[in-house]
Amino acid sequence: MRVSPARLLAVPVLLVAALAACGAEPALDTPAASAPVVAGKKINLSPDQNRVRTGKVAAIAARVPKEIAADGRLTVGFSAGGSPPLVSPATDDTTLIGVETDLAQLVADVLGLEFTPRSSSWENLFLAARSGTYEAVFSNVTVTEERKDTYDFATYRIDQLAWQVPGAGPVKAIKGPADIAGLRVSVGSGTNQEKILLDWDRQNRAAGRQPVEILYYEKYGDVLLALKSGRVQAYFGPHPNIAYNVAVSGGSRIAGTFSGAGPDLQGLIAAMTKKDNGLVEPLHEALNTVIRNGTYGQVLERWGLASEAIPESRINPPGLPRQPAS
Template sequence: MRLTLRRAAAVPAFLLLLAAAACGEEPTLTPADAPSSAAPAVGGQTINIGPDQNRVRAGKVHAIAAQVPAAIAEDGKLTVGFSGEGSPPLVFPATDDTTLIGVETDLAQLVADVLGLEIAPENSSWENLFLGTKSGKYEVVFNNVTVTEERKDTYDFATYRIDQLGWQVIDSSPIKEIGKPADIAGLRVSVDSGTNQEKILLDWDEQNKQAGLKPAEIQYYHKYGDALLALKSGRIQAYFGPNPAIAYNIAVSGGSRIVGTASGAGPDLQGLIAAMTKKDNGLVKPVNEALTTVIGNGKYAEVLARWGLSNEAIPQSQINPPGLPRQGA
């Protein structure tokens, strides 16, 4: 769920993100020598990757703001956890290498606006987002978190995007399609630990073992850039991760392709990405209503279009919907 790209090169091919397919592999994802005017473009519109974002904003809705628990509202801030290691177009550093930007930060801003709170971003590792939310350090997390049944034991969720995963291979790979467990039998594949895609991959591998097929060789890389290096060098044959980040890398770099997509909640359920709060702390309902408000007034659609993710829009926000089944269930 991470990408080490710090700033994007000029990519008219970013249009491919909308089609959720394309080609890219070059792991040198820090083109600091790119001209400052070089920026990604979606549908002919240049994406602003500088620190001055001029974000889409929303107005305060007093009836919703009044529902925010007093302990959270008293400082006038909404502390939002992000993992800003770099995952365009989700969360990544702007050209100042400090300011966090992306679709997740924009949506968090809209929610804070409706709640009448100042957004207070906090940068963290992926794993610490969950620990920080559980401890109360982060009041809400916007970071491409998929709803799962296990996570619902500890956290509450308000959905805001569909969850799509992708399989990435280099252009010269003989692999044409990955769409079912048998397609990964005996392959060297990579995934990030502690993610929903890891759970799906482990389930596929277990199905293959029970069917007498050769197990996959699973390699773990914390950073997407490391996985790309492994892909280029042949240490792995395929990478399994969030489709938006893969498609962005593909559009920027060229040289690889997507050979399959999957729901982040497994084969029987469309995965959903959601804002995550501590269980029963009273915040999920106003967050859900804030999301419903910006979906209804068109601000939500503006944000998704800005980052080329209109195809991941949902018609309404839900609280704690069915999620990725428990492992082994």
């Protein structure tokens, strides 16, 4: 993990008990309805998901490595600190729900395996995938050239990032490095958006502009509280989470969107596995199966993410370029 000289470790903010109890992320303003509506879709946040399902495809299931299929389960890792509509705890504060869990369920169906979700910190997802503890990770992971050294990827969504700013704040639009010079901004540690942000900061310093002050928080809820209080002026993160929060909560807006692979390449989100363990090919075939049979589209539609669909899954496509050494 690359650490910026400008990095400032923020102390996590204690969340109010009511929000913590229901497992919801705190918002800039209280949502107007208990059943949020995003992109015209009412989002079900209860543990009773009635997920979209599909059937086993024997020919694809037969290609799962024997050591992985032996226990009859597909153990899938998710980031416990996620937020809707990607992956988050349901209203029971236990059941993991979201577009990521739904797609992993579909893949497990095609492979004839029992979907077994596991949650951890963002950093531990990579350690657990590398060790084989998690047979796959479906957690908004972007394909990058550095990650391809250690993991295999089967793509399933486009990767869009966004800048979230307070609705009444002074920052109107963020289109490039110059627009963040001198700002206090937040970003997730160890993410591809952090790499893009650090590159922008290097460009600003080289051009004689003010450096960025970067604050790191463990949870998106803490970021939202920091935005509301003025501790940070902008947050750079996954577009789906930010669009969901803006639609449901109000009080903030999107000041710019960017590809998760940088300015010259459309970023892609992918299922991640231990490199060369033989699982990426059947994962890839399973994803293309659900894309073709329409269940993939149904899942994205129910979470308001139809605009992030891809026409086909790809194995290890070009990703976010390697970043220069600090």
